[in-house]
Amino acid sequence: MLMVEATQIADIVGGRLVAKGVVNTIEGVSTDTRTLADVSKAPLFVAIKGPHFDAHELLGKAVECGAKAVLIESDAAIPSDCWGIRVDSSVDALGKLAAWWRQQFSQVPVVGITGSNGKSTTKQMVVGALQSLGAILATDGNFNNLIGLPLTVFRWGAEHRAAVLEMGMSAAGEIQQLTEIANPDVGIITNVTAAHLDLLRTVDQVALAKGELFKTMRTDGTVIVNAEDPWVNKLGNAYPGRKIRYGMQDNCDIRFGHMTSNGLESLDLVFSVFGKNVELQLPVPGFHNVMNAMAATGAAVALGVPVEKALSGISSFTPMKMRMERLQLASGVQVINDCYNANPVSMAAALHTVSAAKRAGRFVAVLGSMRELGPDSSTKHKEVGRDAQVNHVDVLFTFGEHAAELAEGACSAGMSLEHVFQTEDMEMLKKKVLSVVKAGDVVLVKGSRGMKMERLIDHLKSEMGVD
Missing domain, CATH: 3.40.1390.10 (MurE/MurF, N-terminal domain)
Known part of the structure; x- marks a missing residue:
């Protein structure tokens, strides 16, 4: 402290x-x-x-x-x-006081993480990957902005052997300031997608804003580069220091091999780390989490943690609440709570993950509106609606100010109108979902933070009970 x-x-x-x-x-x-x-x-x-x-x-x-x-x-x-x-x-x-306090622990390594999607989950995986070092200081909840990150740094004490700091932003220049405070030894940009477009307008501008992490870092650090993301790849190439690449490309230091899904509970993963094949069981589903795990492995390798210890920590990491969180109701309905936030890419990832998993009943998706998408918001919502149809959603509920566009996108892609329900009224949504879902169904609930989609889940828990 x-x-x-x-x-x-x-x-x-x-x-x-x-x-x-x-x-x-x-x-x-x-x-x-x-x-x-x-x-x-x-x-x-x-x-x-x-x-x-x-x-x-x-x-x-x-x-x-x-x-x-x-x-x-x-x-x-x-x-x-x-x-x-x-x-x-x-x-x-x-921020200045936090930067001063961070420098009192200049020999203790820091991992800084930003990106459009997956920051918090990657942070949790990195904490797991580094746990063999000892006590790890890490961002709590959404304490990742110009107020929250300094407050996290002020918790730093002599017992900590590393720090993992998440960096969020809403405008250009903020990641630079956060990087100056945190002074990270390792930097991760998970990906760059359509988010914060209400202020930044284009994905190019989002990339520049997220890229402030690599641009501001010390040149004797290490950046962990998502080789599957063209923006991150470009940002990584511009960094003059050490780079560790991960993904599916031939030039990746950490390279995906294959994965086996265990439904929505976990997946078995094989990938290589600097040419050596390793195995990992992840306690979360989805290929996007495979990428997060490889990024976390890269951060651990950069700080000298043995690969086997890093993988052991990742396999037992604690997933965040409201991020693909599974909930089994007494009625036989399984709810996937992915309510923390949403943008087009994370919506598509969630839909694909649930669609690919085996289930006894129907795939029901309850999708809330997405915020901060700028002038292309209507188009982006229609695209997500089409994603719902492409991923074989059986029943679609859309909610919020962009419910109509989500529904329109699904119907334009071939979903029957009788399987689509749209509303801006949460109480109506609660009643309708409760009347439709039945034993065996898997219900994905997702939307931007401002939509507070967890209100629906609380209602289902109250009415159906938790198993």
Whole structure:
């Protein structure tokens, strides 16, 4: 956990001291008054101003909850006996302080991970692959942005032997900032696809934004290159340091051999690592997870972990919630909860994975709208609808503001209209799905985070019970 003298903070972040406190050593950081008491007995509270809130109004509350220092970006009354540091930008200062703390552990390796799809699952696999090193610091949940990543870094302690940091973004320049904070030894860009197009407009721009990881990394590091993704391949080629390629191409250092699916539970994988064949059983389905596993293997190899130890860790990694999470209902219905997020490529991967698995009953897909797709959103939703038909979905439910386009795409590809139901009303969706699904069916539920598709799953669990 961060430990720093209060008088140092202003120098580290380029701010100025505006109030003097009584506790000299600050331990830990929080941006949320609700978690301050859980951080330490002497934390720093960073007041962040957003479009709908201003934490400067909570300085008194922060001190009541235990803050011994506050970092502010606008004039505010500092409670007595509390250090006050004034900066131009609280978020920028948070990053500078995190970068300083990361450098206190400069001999401890960091793996930085970004990409349009698979970041979190790959992160979990890398944590598994590195577990033989000892304690691993890793991103929790969605703490992967300009606020969350620094808060993750502040948890770093002497016990950690490596760090695995996920990097998310919504705009150009953010991955560069996160890379400067994390200073990774190993970088992974899982893939580049149509995401964040509301701001970045084109996949070319998405590639440039994701590519900031490789571009900003130290040249004595290692990049793990997805040889099946032309954008990542190009970004990897431009990196002047060491490269480890993975995929199906002849020039791959980690090369796919073959896989055997065990339904939706797991798959058996054979691939080669620098010419040596290895076997791995993954506790998750789907070829996209094969790619994630090979990327994780590459990261472990880059840090000197023996391949057999890396594979052992990956085989027992903990999958993330709401990422192809299997749920067996007492009614005999199996639900695949892939609700965490969605874009066209991840939708296609989920549909293909479920379609390829053996099942006793029908394939029912409940697809929510996808966000942040920009001006081509309508077209992208129709394409996903067509993917549903191509992947032999028997019954399709579409939900949200783009429900009509999803349904239109499926019907245009040949799906019977009587097997398609569309709505923007969650309560109606709950009732309709509940009335249609039956024992033996596999129900895939997926949509963008803002659609909160897990509400449907909670309803099915409540009405049908969990086996």
